[in-house]
Amino acid sequence: MAEEKSERRLTEGERRLSPGERNARRRQERQAAKRLEQSGGQPAGGSGQKPATGQKPAGPRFGAGKGGAQPGSTRKPRARKAQAAAAETRTESSYSQKVHRHKAASSDKQTDGVYRAGFACFVGRPNAGKSTLTNAIIGQKIAITSNKPQTTRHIIRGILHRPDSQLVLVDTPGLHRPRTLLGERLNDLVRETWSEVDVIGICFPADEPVGRGDRFISSEMNDLKATVIAVVTKVDLVSPQLLAERLLAVSKLYEFAAIVPVSAVSGHQVELLTDAMVKYLPESPQLYPDDVLTEEPEQVLIAELIREAALEGVRDELPHSIAVLVEEMQVEGKLTKIYADLYVERSSQKSIVIGSKGERLKQVGSQARVQIEELLGTKVYLDLHVRVAKEWQRDPKQLRKLGF
Secondary structure, three states: OHHHHHHHHHHHOOOOOOHHHHHHHHHHHHHHHHHHHHOOOOOHHHOOOOOOOOOOOOOOOOOOOOOOOOOOOOOOHHHHHHHHHHHHHHHHHHHOOOOOOOOOOOOOOOOOOOOEEEEEEEEOOOOOOHHHHHHHHHOOOOOOOOOOOOOOOOOEEEEEEEOOEEEEEEEOOOOOOOOOHHHHHHHHHHHHHHOOOOEEEEEEEOOOOOOHHHHHHHHOOOOOOOEEEEEEEOHHHOOHHHHHHHHHHHHOOOOOOEEEEOOOOOOOOHHHHHHHHHHOOOEOOOOOOOOOOEOOOHHHHHHHHHHHHHHOOOOOOHHHHOEEEEEEEEEEOOEEEEEEEEEEOOHHHHHHHHOHHHHHHHHHHHHHHHHHHHHHOOEEEEEEEEEEOOOHHHOHHHHHHOOO
């Protein structure tokens, strides 16, 4: 017992793990047990030690990691385990390592012994930090992020498993004034999600003043059955004085059930926000199995990772004109072959995405492949082609083909 407590202190340090980090750790433990079972229940080398390869992944991702000692290592098993655990903790706490200048409030965690499960979503204007916050709570990258507005185009569901609850978090596109048929359909998706969830968190970025869009979204909440919480995001970017002004301005928009300032980057009050949302979930049995973190098809997640890589460094209208469709996936042993097309609206945009002598497209492929390998846990061969679909954002036929 004393040995177990010592190892627990070594793994967790003095910092309390967030719900997302605990979620990631439980998933990693299940993956390790599954790999051990598939190998016949015998650790590597047939000895009583843990296998040298197939250790827990170091970061909060989907796929298996590549860390761990080599088979010929002479390092003691306990020292190797301690070093791996410490490295894992440092990586998993990437959302929480930054020292924050705002004081955290006390937790409002439920202690009534009732198991709760239900759906919640974050809404707000584009680039309000919704996807980054979703990833921080789930503890895995299930939604792509970018500093470009309207990055999110699909409804992505992430599942957070806790001993007393299960929170299904729905990431939605930013609500905006549509200029294309695609924009209209994305807004329809957001409103459809509003009507189906139990809790809505409206995101207000702390580094921007409350604007017309924020007031419009708040006014749309009046006829909804869901409990509405205000989430003031990106508080790590502002001073305590400015944050106080933002909180006061937000409080005047609507009768929110709670107002929670958070930072997904530093982890400030992310767990407090999770507790606040779980508090308003209905009493319900578990909705998803323990090992499910998202219900999205792999092809959708892969296409989003490719699009995220393609958005790096582009400007003007190009981010809105890029779409990705995974045409084919083939699994050959330990290698997964993926064939995907990037769609743009004009030939001039195609040359930008490809770059001089194809250098930019190679960079997109290399960056996306790393993310996809972590998602799938296998080696990946990625074949990308850039195609022109003229005015696809306004063409119903093209939108259907691209999954909108």
